Amino acid sequence: MLTKIHAAYTVSITELKKNPQALINDAHGEAIALLNRNKPTAYIIPAETYEKLMDLAEDLEFEQIIEERKAEKAGAVEISLDEL
Numbered sequence: 531m532l533t534k535i536h537a538a539y540t541v542s543i544t545e546l547k548k549n550p551q552a553l554i555n556d557a558h559g560e561a562i563a564l565l566n567r568n569k570p571t572a573y574i575i576p577a578e579t580y581e582k583l584m585d586l587a588e589d590l591e592f593e594q595i596i597e598e599r600k601a602e603k604a605g606a607v608e609i610s611l612d613e614l
Contacts (some may be wrong), residue, residue: 536573537570539562539563540563540564559576559578561579
């Protein structure tokens with residue numbers, strides 16, 4: 531079975547245990563696939579990259595809320611205060 535790896539670098543758990551910071555430094559900000567029995571089990575990414583991903587996820591969530599509220603508003607009828 532083929533497994534797609536979403537990183538240019540890979541490392542085994544055994545190698546990671548030896549000197550994790552050196553591996554992170556050697557990747558120069560790129561993602562590292564952590565392999566367990568030659569299958570990706572996790573990805574190691576810089577904190578800055580993770581924070582950007584979380585910001586993007588939050589932005590997408592806000593965009594979805596905005597679109598839902600726009601759809602709710604589409605059925606609304608606008609009236610003036612005098613009409614109340």
